Every structure is written in C-alpha cells, then in structure tokens.
Amino acid sequence: MKFLNEKISKSFPLPFFNRTHSFSSQTNLNKPLTHKSFFKSNTKDGLVSRLCKDGKFTQAIDILCDQNRLAEAVQLLSHIVRPSTSLYSTLLQHCLQHRALDQAKLVHSHTRVSGFEPGLFLCNRFIDLYAKCGSLLDAQKVFEEMPERDLCSWNTMISGYAKVRKIGEARKLFDEMPQRDNFSWTAMISGYVRHQRPNEALELYRTMQRRECSKSNKFTVSSVLAASAAIHSLRMGKEIHGYITRTGLDSDEVVWTALSDMYGKCGSIEEARRIFDKMVNRDVVTWTAMIGRYFEDGKKDEGLALFSELMKSGIRPNEFTFAGVLNACADHATENLGKQVQGYMTRIGFDPFSFAASALVHMYSKCGNTANANKVLKGMPGPDLVSWTSLIVGYAQSGQAEEALQLFESLLKSGTRPDHVTFVGVLSACTHAGLVDKGLEYFYSIKAKHGLKHTADHYACVVDLLARAGRFDEAENIISEMPMKPSKFLWASLIGGCRIHGNVKLAKRAAEALFEIEPENPATYVTLANIYATAGMWSEVTKVRKEMDESGIIKKPGLSWIEIKREMHVFLVGDQSHPRYNEIDHFLSEISKRMKEEGYVPDTNFVLHDVEEEQKEQNLSYHSEKLAVAFGIVSTPPGTAIKVFKNLRTCVDCHNAIKFISKISNRKIVVRDSNRFHWFEDGKCSCLDYW
DNA sequence: CTAGGGTTAG
Numbered sequence: 020m021k022f023l024n025e026k027i028s029k030s031f032p033l034p035f036f037n038r039t040h041s042f043s044s045q046t047n048l049n050k051p052l053t054h055k056s057f058f059k060s061n062t063k064d065g066l067v068s069r070l071c072k073d074g075k076f077t078q079a080i081d082i083l084c085d086q087n088r089l090a091e092a093v094q095l096l097s098h099i100v101r102p103s104t105s106l107y108s109t110l111l112q113h114c115l116q117h118r119a120l121d122q123a124k125l126v127h128s129h130t131r132v133s134g135f136e137p138g139l140f141l142c143n144r145f146i147d148l149y150a151k152c153g154s155l156l157d158a159q160k161v162f163e164e165m166p167e168r169d170l171c172s173w174n175t176m177i178s179g180y181a182k183v184r185k186i187g188e189a190r191k192l193f194d195e196m197p198q199r200d201n202f203s204w205t206a207m208i209s210g211y212v213r214h215q216r217p218n219e220a221l222e223l224y225r226t227m228q229r230r231e232c233s234k235s236n237k238f239t240v241s242s243v244l245a246a247s248a249a250i251h252s253l254r255m256g257k258e259i260h261g262y263i264t265r266t267g268l269d270s271d272e273v274v275w276t277a278l279s280d281m282y283g284k285c286g287s288i289e290e291a292r293r294i295f296d297k298m299v300n301r302d303v304v305t306w307t308a309m310i311g312r313y314f315e316d317g318k319k320d321e322g323l324a325l326f327s328e329l330m331k332s333g334i335r336p337n338e339f340t341f342a343g344v345l346n347a348c349a350d351h352a353t354e355n356l357g358k359q360v361q362g363y364m365t366r367i368g369f370d371p372f373s374f375a376a377s378a379l380v381h382m383y384s385k386c387g388n389t390a391n392a393n394k395v396l397k398g399m400p401g402p403d404l405v406s407w408t409s410l411i412v413g414y415a416q417s418g419q420a421e422e423a424l425q426l427f428e429s430l431l432k433s434g435t436r437p438d439h440v441t442f443v444g445v446l447s448a449c450t451h452a453g454l455v456d457k458g459l460e461y462f463y464s465i466k467a468k469h470g471l472k473h474t475a476d477h478y479a480c481v482v483d484l485l486a487r488a489g490r491f492d493e494a495e496n497i498i499s500e501m502p503m504k505p506s507k508f509l510w511a512s513l514i515g516g517c518r519i520h521g522n523v524k525l526a527k528r529a530a531e532a533l534f535e536i537e538p539e540n541p542a543t544y545v546t547l548a549n550i551y552a553t554a555g556m557w558s559e560v561t562k563v564r565k566e567m568d569e570s571g572i573i574k575k576p577g578l579s580w581i582e583i584k585r586e587m588h589v590f591l592v593g594d595q596s597h598p599r600y601n602e603i604d605h606f607l608s609e610i611s612k613r614m615k616e617e618g619y620v621p622d623t624n625f626v627l628h629d630v631e632e633e634q635k636e637q638n639l640s641y642h643s644e645k646l647a648v649a650f651g652i653v654s655t656p657p658g659t660a661i662k663v664f665k666n667l668r669t670c671v672d673c674h675n676a677i678k679f680i681s682k683i684s685n686r687k688i689v690v691r692d693s694n695r696f697h698w699f700e701d702g703k704c705s706c707l708d709y710w
Numbered sequence: 711c712t713a714g715g716g717t718t719a720g
Binding site for chain 2: 108111139140141142143144145146147148150170171172173174175176177178179181201202203204205206207208209210212236237238239240241242243244245248271272273274275276277278279280281302303304305306307308309310311312337338339340342343345346373374375376377378379380381384403404405406407408409410411412413438439440441442443444447476479480508
C-alpha cells in the first residue's frame with residue numbers, strides 16, 4: 020500500500036510544480052505566441068535581437084538558455100544594469116546542467132562587477148556549481164569569502180568534498196561546523212560509503228544515532244544499508260531494517276532496494292528476493308541489483324531468468340544492467356549469450372561511452388575472442404581506460420603478447436594515461452610470453468616514465484615474471500627492496516615459479532608466508548605437496564597432507580564446462596554423471612592407447628603418492644578438463660574447435676595430454692583456466708608450457 | 711540551493 024501512495028505522489032505533482040521554479044519553462048508556458056513566431060521566423064535571432072533592442076535582456080537570456088545557447092546568454096548579462104537574483108539563478112541552473120565551469124565563472128565575475136550582493140542563496144548555488152564542475156578550489160573560495168553562512172553552505176561544501184576524493188577535507192569541515200542537521204550527517208556518511216570506507220560510515224551513523232536532534236531519514240538509512248552490505252554485516256543490516264520498519268521509512272523504493280541488496284550481499288539471497296517480490300514499484304536499479312546478486316551468488320540461471328523478465332516488464336535496462344549481465348557472461352564464458360546481449364544493446368541503442376561498452380570488451384576478452392573484443396574497442400569513438408585495459412589483459416591471457424604490447428602503445432598514442440591496472444596487464448602479457456627483460460623494462464618504466472607508484476600488484480607481477488624464468492636471485496632482491504609487505508599474490512606467484520623449477524627451499528619460505536596471510540587457502544598446501552612430491556620428498560608430502568587434513572581445509576573441486584549447442588555441460592573431477600558418460604569413457608580409453616603410442620607418458624607426480632601407480636594414471640584421466648574435452652570431441656563433427664573452461668589452473672598432466680589429443684584427433688582445443696588461455700593445436704600449446 | 715539504492719579492467 021505504501022508503495023502505491025508513493026507511486027501516485029511521484030507521478031503527479033513533481034514535474035508540474037517544478038516549473039514554477041524554472042524560468043525557462045515559465046517562459047514557455049506564459050508566452051506561447053511569441054515563441055511560436057520565434058520558431059517560425061527564418062532569421063532565428065530575430066526575436067532575441069528585437070528583445071535586446073527593446074532592452075528586454077532578461078527575456079532574451081531566458082530564450083537563449085532555452086536554446087542551449089548559454090555562452091550568448093551570459094554575454095547579454097553585461098547589458099543588464101540591475102540583474103536580479105532569479106536571473107543569476109536561471110543562468111547558474113543552465114551552467115550546472117552543462118557543467119559549464121567557464122560560463123559559471125563569467126557569471127560570477129559579473130556579480131562582482133555589477134556590485135551585486137549575491138546573498139546566501141546565490142553563494143550556496145555557486146558553491147554547489149563549482150563543486151559539481153570539479154573546481155573545489157573555487158567553491159572553497161566562495162565559501163570562505165561569504166559574509167555569513169547557513170547550514171546549507173556547510174553541507175554543500177561537505178558534499179562537494181565528499182564527491183571527489185577529498186573525504187578528509189569533508190570531515191574537517193564537518194568537525195568544524197557550528198551545528199549539524201541530518202543533512203550534514205548524511206552527506207558525510209554517504210561520502211564514506213562512496214569511498215568504500217563502510218566502517219567509518221557506520222561509526223558515524225552510531226554517533227548520529229546518539230544525538231537526539233539528528234534523526235536518520237531515508238537518505239541516511241539507504242547509505243548505511245549500503246555500508247552494511249559492503250562489510251557483509253547481516254547483523255547491522257537487520258538492525259537498520261528494524262529501525263526502518265519502526266520509523267516507517269519503508270515507504271520508499273530506494274530504501275527497499277538498498278534493503279534487498281543488503282540481504283543479497285550478506286548472503287541471504289532468498290530474503291533479498293522476498294523483499295524484491297513485495298515491491299510494487301520496481302525501477303531499473305531494483306532489478307539490476309537483484310540480478311547482480313544472483314550472479315554474484317553463482318546463480319546464473321536465476322539471474323538470467325530475472326533479466327529476461329526485466330526485458331518483458333517494459334522497464335528499459337540501462338548500462339548498469341548490461342554491465343552486470345555481460346560480466347556474468349564473462350565469468351561463465353558464455354559467449355553466445357553475451358553476443359545476444361550485445362544484439363539487444365544495439366537494438367535499443369546504448370551509449371557507446373558507457374561502461375556497458377567496456378563490459379562488452381571485457382566479456383569478449385574473457386571468452387577468448389580477442390578479435391571481437393578488438394572490434395568493439397575499435398568501434399568506440401574514444402575508448403576509456405577500462406576498455407583498453409580489458410583487451411590488453413585479454414591478449415595477455417591468450418598469450419598474444421605482441422598484440423597486448425602493441426595495444427598498449429596505441430593507448431599511449433591516443434593520449435589516454437595508463438594506470439596501475441593497465442600495467443598489471445602489460446606485465447602479465449610479458450610473463451605469459453616469457454618476455455622477461457622486456458617485462459623488467461616495463462616494470463621500471465612505471466615509475467620512471469609514467470610517474471606512477473609501483474603497487475604491490477606490480478611487484479607480484481615482476482616476481483611472477485622472474486620466478487617463472489627461474490631467476491630467483493633477482494626475484495628475492497626485488498622482494499627485499501620493495502617498500503610494502505609482499506602480497507599473497509606475490510608469494511603465490513613465487514611458489515608457482517618454484518613448482519616449475521623445483522626450488523624446494525624457496526617454495527617452503529613462500530608457503531610459510533602464505534600460511535600466515537591466508538591459512539585457509541588449500542592451494543598452498545596442494546602446491547607445496549606437489550613440489551615435495553616432484554622432489555621425491557615423500558615424508559614431507561605426508562606432513563603437508565596431515566596438516567591440511569588437521570586444519571579441516573578442503574581442496575576446491577576442479578570444475579570444467581563446455582558449451583555445446585547453446586547448452587552448458589559441467590564436469591567435476593571423476594564425474595560419471597553425464598548422460599553420455601559411456602561415450603566419453605570409451606573415447607578416453609581409446610585415445611590414451613594412441614597417445615601412449617605417440618609417446619605420451621602420464622605424469623603422476625602431481626597425484627598424491629599413497630595411490631597405486633596404475634590407479635594414479637586412471638585418476639588423471641578423470642580430471643574435469645579431460646572429461647569436458649572428450650565430451651566436446653564426441654559431440655561435435657570432426658574438425659570443430661573445442662572450447663573448454665576450468666575454474667582452477669589446469670594440471671600439468673592434463674595440459675600434456677590435451678596436446679596429444681589435439682594432434683591425434685586433429686582438433687583445435689582451447690582451454691581457459693583460472694589464469695589464462697591455452698590454445699592447443701597439432702600437439703602444441705600457445706603457452707609454450709609456460710603458465 | 712545541500713543528502714540515498716545498482717556498476718566495467720588485475
């Protein structure tokens with residue numbers, strides 16, 4: 020019921036009443052005849068110049084504003100002897116609409132020249148305008164020079180700071196201000212949420228609650244709900260939910276959306292859906308959030324079902340919606356679906372500047388279709404950094420290092436400034452192609468040439484680069500010289516390099532560091548055990564296994580999937596549940612005979628040693644990627660390329676086996692593992708056994 | 711005139 024009322028109040032009075040404040044629209048309403056003649060006249064400026072001749076500059080300015088001819092309108096200002104507050108207000112409103120900082124400054128200087136005392140209202144508008152145009156310095160100047168300030172002046176200044184990355188400045192003002200209303204608290208709280216500092220937001224909310232005079236309103240609660248969601252605090256979220264119900268704030272769809280989203284992000288997706296279903300007035304944000312929560316929860320089908328419901332509902336999806344769906348397509352590598360989404364976007368005409376376009380580049384890159392990703396990027400009038408970076412990473416993961424580095428050069432030529440993520444892509448391109456020295460060159464250029472700081476990720480990349488190449492001394496040097504603590508990614512890269520080169524000693528050190536940072540990650544135990552196994556240190560293997568068992572850590576199950584005729588087929592390790600398992604099994608046993616003839620030797624080092632030799636070999640043949648590849652081959656005509664995706668890194672033996680399979684069955688086989696793409700053809704892999 | 715929910719690259 021509450022929603023119904025809200026709907027009515029929203030759809031009726033607002034647009035109409037707003038007109039009383041808008042001078043341009045008022046002109047429209049009051050003077051339909053003059054406007055008509057204006058539009059009819061061939062000399063477009065006829066009316067404006069006549070008005071000017073008659074000294075009716077105010078009306079002329081109104082008309083020019085209506086025509087989006089802001090600069091000319093501002094020029095006319097100089098003819099007016101006694102401008103009114105409302106005239107300035109009209110101009111400023113249009114400046115704000117076009118984010119026209121220069122024009123705003125002209126208007127501002129005019130107030131000084133004409134000796135006009137701006138007054139509280141106009142000064143506050145100037146602050147808001149300058150802040151929204153990104154010129155905090157000008158805003159601050161107005162604020163400081165004001166003869167008197169009201170709450171709104173402070174609040175506007177605070178939210179101005181909170182919107183750009185100056186939350187510290189905002190807080191300073193907040194602490195300084197003589198008194199605060201719920202506006203001030205909310206602006207500050209939402210600033211913290213926006214800058215991903217949910218804990219501080221919630222702390223401030225607590226303080227606010229203790230002040231009797233500042234009551235939370237719907238703006239406050241929707242912000243703190245987002246904060247609770249960000250830290251996954253269901254307890255806090257529920258508490259706010261209770262407050263919302265008690266105070267009757269649950270009559271607003273934004274609050275409901277925030278509530279639903281909070282439950283979804285805190286792991287209660289069913290509760291999120293219940294709230295979603297209860298809502299009468301769902302807007303595109305509500306839908307987008309709910310769809311996104313399903314994807315995040317791994318419930319791809321539910322997410323897609325809801326997406327198609329949205330498309331039927333008549334509500335137009337926006338760039339956020341598309342970005343969410345495309346991102347899910349990227350994660351699950353459902354390229355066909357992504358293509359359909361692209362088709363839909365094209366049909367409804369999406370903004371090529373929006374980040375839905377970069378999500379498209381990301382989706383194609385993640386699906387291994389760098390050609391299409393490149394096509395989308397080239398079709399963008401001015402690709403943004405995210406799109407460039409997505410494709411660079413895409414090339415890197417496909418082992419197309421040359422293309423990645425060339426693209427990076429085009430990025431520089433386009434005048435776009437790379438950021439730290441871009442360099443993660445560039446460095447990993449070098450890593451995946453084994454271009455060690457080139458990679459080092461890029462690494463040093465980050466600081467020297469591009470004036471960026473090295474991040475922990477850059478160090479992780481460069482250690483990865485060196486460790487894979489077996490240049491452990493250099494890697495250790497860099498680690499000892501880095502200004503921050505090595506991240507888990509760095510240690511994981513190092514231990515990965517140690518696995519390739521059998522460096523037991525350094526692996527132990529890396530593992531110890533990893534156990535400290537993330538003791539619950541099974542991958543560390545598994546890799547370490549495998550390194551010991553390769554070195555034949557069986558007692559150490561047993562020890563690691565025992566530790567793993569005792570700490571109750573379970574290995575993440577390997578999962579591979581393949582799309583055949585628009586249908587996904589998912590395989591687990593040793594999975595026999597597929598309806599066509601007999602064919603798969605038959606194919607695998609037949610081909611392993613051929614493989615052995617060709618010289619394939621099963622690599623059993625990576626299997627835990629307490630299994631009999633023969634059984635080990637059989638275990639290997641049941642890895643999920645082998646099952647998926649086998650299924651792909653038996654269910655497609657000869658010569659069809661096979662594309663398989665795996666949630667973990669592919670194992671050494673499977674990698675080797677798939678090389679043989681590609682040769683014997685004469686197929687191109689693509690495997691996207693959690694790290695990169697492997698393109699198998701004629702017994703070789705694009706990664707050159709380097710991953 | 712000032713405040714809120716959904717979002718893309720590693």
